[in-house]
Amino acid sequence: MSNPFDFIDIPNISAKPRKQALTSIIDKGLDYFSTAQLLENYGQYIDIVKLGFGTARLFEKSELLRKVELLTHADIIVCPGGTLFEIAYHQNKSHQYLEECINLGFNAIEISDGVQPIDLDIRIELIRQAKKLNLIALVEIGRKDEQQDNLLTIEQRITEAKCLLQAGADKIVLEARESGNVGIFAQSTDIKIKEFELLINSLDPQNLIFEAPFKHQQAWLIKQLGSQANLGNIAVADVLSLACLRYQLRADTINF
Amino acid sequence: MSNPFDFIDIPNISAKPRKQALTSIIDKGLDYFSTAQLLENYGQYIDIVKLGFGTARLFEKSELLRKVELLTHADIIVCPGGTLFEIAYHQNKSHQYLEECINLGFNAIEISDGVQPIDLDIRIELIRQAKKLNLIALVEIGRKDEQQDNLLTIEQRITEAKCLLQAGADKIVLEARESGNVGIFAQSTDIKIKEFELLINSLDPQNLIFEAPFKHQQAWLIKQLGSQANLGNIAVADVLSLACLRYQLRADTINF
Amino acid sequence: MSNPFDFIDIPNISAKPRKQALTSIIDKGLDYFSTAQLLENYGQYIDIVKLGFGTARLFEKSELLRKVELLTHADIIVCPGGTLFEIAYHQNKSHQYLEECINLGFNAIEISDGVQPIDLDIRIELIRQAKKLNLIALVEIGRKDEQQDNLLTIEQRITEAKCLLQAGADKIVLEARESGNVGIFAQSTDIKIKEFELLINSLDPQNLIFEAPFKHQQAWLIKQLGSQANLGNIAVADVLSLACLRYQLRADTINF
Numbered sequence: 001m002s003n004p005f006d007f008i009d010i011p012n013i014s015a016k017p018r019k020q021a022l023t024s025i026i027d028k029g030l031d032y033f034s035t036a037q038l039l040e041n042y043g044q045y046i047d048i049v050k051l052g053f054g055t056a057r058l059f060e061k062s063e064l065l066r067k068v069e070l071l072t073h074a075d076i077i078v079c080p081g082g083t084l085f086e087i088a089y090h091q092n093k094s095h096q097y098l099e100e101c102i103n104l105g106f107n108a109i110e111i112s113d114g115v116q117p118i119d120l121d122i123r124i125e126l127i128r129q130a131k132k133l134n135l136i137a138l139v140e141i142g143r144k145d146e147q148q149d150n151l152l153t154i155e156q157r158i159t160e161a162k163c164l165l166q167a168g169a170d171k172i173v174l175e176a177r178e179s180g181n182v183g184i185f186a187q188s189t190d191i192k193i194k195e196f197e198l199l200i201n202s203l204d205p206q207n208l209i210f211e212a213p214f215k216h217q218q219a220w221l222i223k224q225l226g227s228q229a230n231l232g233n234i235a236v237a238d239v240l241s242l243a244c245l246r247y248q249l250r251a252d253t254i255n256f
Numbered sequence: 257m258s259n260p261f262d263f264i265d266i267p268n269i270s271a272k273p274r275k276q277a278l279t280s281i282i283d284k285g286l287d288y289f290s291t292a293q294l295l296e297n298y299g300q301y302i303d304i305v306k307l308g309f310g311t312a313r314l315f316e317k318s319e320l321l322r323k324v325e326l327l328t329h330a331d332i333i334v335c336p337g338g339t340l341f342e343i344a345y346h347q348n349k350s351h352q353y354l355e356e357c358i359n360l361g362f363n364a365i366e367i368s369d370g371v372q373p374i375d376l377d378i379r380i381e382l383i384r385q386a387k388k389l390n391l392i393a394l395v396e397i398g399r400k401d402e403q404q405d406n407l408l409t410i411e412q413r414i415t416e417a418k419c420l421l422q423a424g425a426d427k428i429v430l431e432a433r434e435s436g437n438v439g440i441f442a443q444s445t446d447i448k449i450k451e452f453e454l455l456i457n458s459l460d461p462q463n464l465i466f467e468a469p470f471k472h473q474q475a476w477l478i479k480q481l482g483s484q485a486n487l488g489n490i491a492v493a494d495v496l497s498l499a500c501l502r503y504q505l506r507a508d509t510i511n512f
Numbered sequence: 513m514s515n516p517f518d519f520i521d522i523p524n525i526s527a528k529p530r531k532q533a534l535t536s537i538i539d540k541g542l543d544y545f546s547t548a549q550l551l552e553n554y555g556q557y558i559d560i561v562k563l564g565f566g567t568a569r570l571f572e573k574s575e576l577l578r579k580v581e582l583l584t585h586a587d588i589i590v591c592p593g594g595t596l597f598e599i600a601y602h603q604n605k606s607h608q609y610l611e612e613c614i615n616l617g618f619n620a621i622e623i624s625d626g627v628q629p630i631d632l633d634i635r636i637e638l639i640r641q642a643k644k645l646n647l648i649a650l651v652e653i654g655r656k657d658e659q660q661d662n663l664l665t666i667e668q669r670i671t672e673a674k675c676l677l678q679a680g681a682d683k684i685v686l687e688a689r690e691s692g693n694v695g696i697f698a699q700s701t702d703i704k705i706k707e708f709e710l711l712i713n714s715l716d717p718q719n720l721i722f723e724a725p726f727k728h729q730q731a732w733l734i735k736q737l738g739s740q741a742n743l744g745n746i747a748v749a750d751v752l753s754l755a756c757l758r759y760q761l762r763a764d765t766i767n768f
Contacts, residue, residue: 002316002317003313003314003315003316003317004312004313004315004317004320004356004360005312005313005336005340005344005353005356006313007344007349007352007356008310008313008340008343008344008347008349008353009347010313028749028750028752028753029553029554029751029752029753031549031552031553033549034549037287037289037290040287041285041287041316041319042285045314052753052756053753053756053761053762053763054520054756054759054761054762055752055753055756055761056516056517057515057516057517057518057520057522057759057761058515058557058752058755058756058759058761059515059516060514060515061514061515061516063553064516080517083761083762083763083766084517084520084761086766087520087760087761087766088517088519088520090768091520091521093519093520096519097517097520100516100517100519104516114763115763115766115768116768144763144764145763237284238284239285240284240285240311240314241284241285241308241309241311243314244308244309244310244311244314247310247313247314248343249309249310249311249313249314249339249340249343250309250310250339251309251339251370251371251400251401252400254339254342254343254371256346256371256372258572258573259569259570259571259572259573260568260569260571260573260576260612260616261568261569261592261596261600261609261612262569263600263605263608263612264566264569264596264599264600264603264605264609265603266569293543293545293546296543297541297543297572297575298541301570493540494540495541496540496541496567496570497540497541497564497565497567499570500564500565500566500567500570503566503569503570504599505565505566505567505569505570505595505596505599506565506566506595507565507595507626507627507656507657508656510595510598510599510627512602512627512628
């Protein structure tokens with residue numbers, strides 16, 4: 001017996017590295033020691049770590065190098081936040097950006113155009129460049145600004161996602177922000193059910209990562225998609241709570 | 257002088273183990289090292305640690321064993337969350353559950369029926385079994401679901417609490433959830449004052465633990481019941497903030 | 513190259529000790545080890561640490577001594593929260609309070625009258641006493657109670673701030689509470705723009721610290737005042753996120 005209470009039946013979730021049931025963390029600046037602690041205890045519940053927004057730019061280089069190495073060695077996909085990519089892109093430095101990601105040991109990048117639109121053709125070309133460098137390409141769809149985001153219809157998102165996947169994107173990330181109020185979520189953080197249904201009727205949920213910072217969003221998505229749901233923008237402090245939702249060990253997803 | 261600023265008068269609160277002024281923490285997955293840090297600094301302000309929902313099921317067994325031992329040695333009452341008990345019960349494994357709690361070193365269990373009602377007679381029998389095994393019996397009243405919880409009148413809660421105490425329950429825990437929106441709290445997290453008053457007119461507050469995740473709830477209860485109030489569902493990060501409320505060291509409870 | 517992605521241009525912010533771009537943390541009870549970790553990684557982004565409300569009173573003396581020493585050695589301004597001062601004052605122990613601050617190694621105090629008004633003359637006299645002891649004097653304006661705070665007009669706040677600065681106050685702290693709902697903020701945490709504009713037209717923002725616990729408040733103030741804005745009541749977990757806002761590395765303040 002290696003697990004406590006192992007006579008209690010829970011759903012089966014495959015071990016890492018896995019294709020589904022992905023949990024993507026937003027890291028707002030964990031130091032090396034805290035990262036090591038996190039992995040030692042909960043590494044098996046973490047698939048992707050995104051260094052939130054531009055935090056990577058503010059680390060000491062040596063500290064960032066050893067942190068990224070620690071994460072990749074734990075079978076984790078690691079990338080800087082899409083916002084840092086966007087800044088580099090708008091400063092005409094996307095080539096340097098990709099090179100630096102490689103130099104720092106990242107095994108993935110996030111390509112997004114949340115702050116300001118970037119032509120689909122350009123994003124497709126960037127995906128190809130990333131793939132050539134053996135970087136995993138996570139591609140985010142949606143706008144950071146609520147009003148801007150509302151102008152994107154679900155049909156546009158679906159069409160865009162299909163193009164990006166065909167171009168080689170490994171996963172499509174559905175932007176929700178830390179505030180959980182854009183994309184398939186309303187300003188109130190409630191779920192836009194019709195949009196969600198259109199989405200999963202057109203795209204394989206295995207290819208999608210739903211950003212879902214709040215428990216009610218996580219629980220709802222798990223009830224719709226099962227324990228296999230890919231979820232993103234998960235706070236570091238919520239890793240084990242989310243695992244409980246996946247394993248039906250919390251009231252919100254229990255199925256007696 | 258062992259305390260800084262000890263010329264500043266603060267209310268007297270008895271040392272651990274105590275009968276009142278209990279603080280019950282909800283632990284959503286602290287690792288061993290963080291638990292040790294917490295106890296070294298704030299152990300004197302912590303009376304009960306509940307391993308939230310089903311988190312205990314997802315620990316490594318060896319890690320859980322040493323964590324539980326650390327907590328019990330610090331004069332702390334430790335139990336898995338009631339949700340884990342409920343899952344075991346509905347899988348017809350409540351006997352194994354009690355045994356496993358003993359094997360893992362827990363000195364308490366929480367018996368609840370927050371997800372789905374369990375007959376009072378059955379809960380009373382479970383309390384007796386727990387007491388026979390020398391486990392402290394914390395018994396929670398209330399439902400996780402807001403609409404379900406609204407169907408329970410305060411009179412029903414009082415009657416139930418009396419029966420459970422008579423059957424040997426050590427404390428009655430008044431469910432509020434992490435969202436602080438059920439039991440004596442409205443959906444808005446405001447306090448239902450009339451219900452609260454009926455409750456404390458019928459039951460000795462010393463026998464009750466009020467779950468109160470938010471500061472305004474904690475401050476209000478301390479103003480009503482004094483520093484002696486037993487409070488639960490306290491976030492790990494709020495231990496010292498709550499102690500400040502108890503000791504009238506925060507604006508919300510100061511009494512010039 | 514000592515910084516990752518250093519080809520990405522970011523605004524210049526002067527190094528510590530600095531007069532502007534101050535970040536003031538609210539510490540709700542970090543232990544020594546966590547404090548050391550915080551400083552090692554993010555010390556350069558932290559200018560002031562306030563030991564929130566009366567937490568300092570509940571520390572072990574030896575623990576507090578070494579924590580305060582660690583902070584002051586990292587070029588950080590450290591003081592107990594104004595609430596502790598107010599309690600001492602109302603117990604007629606402000607003289608002992610100042611002495612104890614010196615004995616414990618604090619290099620600053622916060623003088624406030626957030627719980628109950630203290631005559632301006634008395635606060636001015638206390639500023640003088642603090643300065644004579646070589647303590648930095650942070651003086652807070654505003655009330656903890658929302659209704660009480662609403663009775664203070666912006667004109668009164670400006671007049672008071674001018675008097676206190678003339679008397680030697682090093683910085684005026686604009687009370688917002690952890691709930692971000694008083695002072696220049698409405699109950700909804702929205703910004704009172706007219707009040708803000710009156711304030712910065714009458715006072716040099718360099719002399720002010722705007723308490724701003726929420727991201728939308730921080731981002732708005734940075735957009736108005738630039739990266740140089742002095743911001744307070746910043747949660748420990750938000751240090752690097754706020755630095756990203758200052759350095760235009762987060763969507764909310766990006767300026768393409």
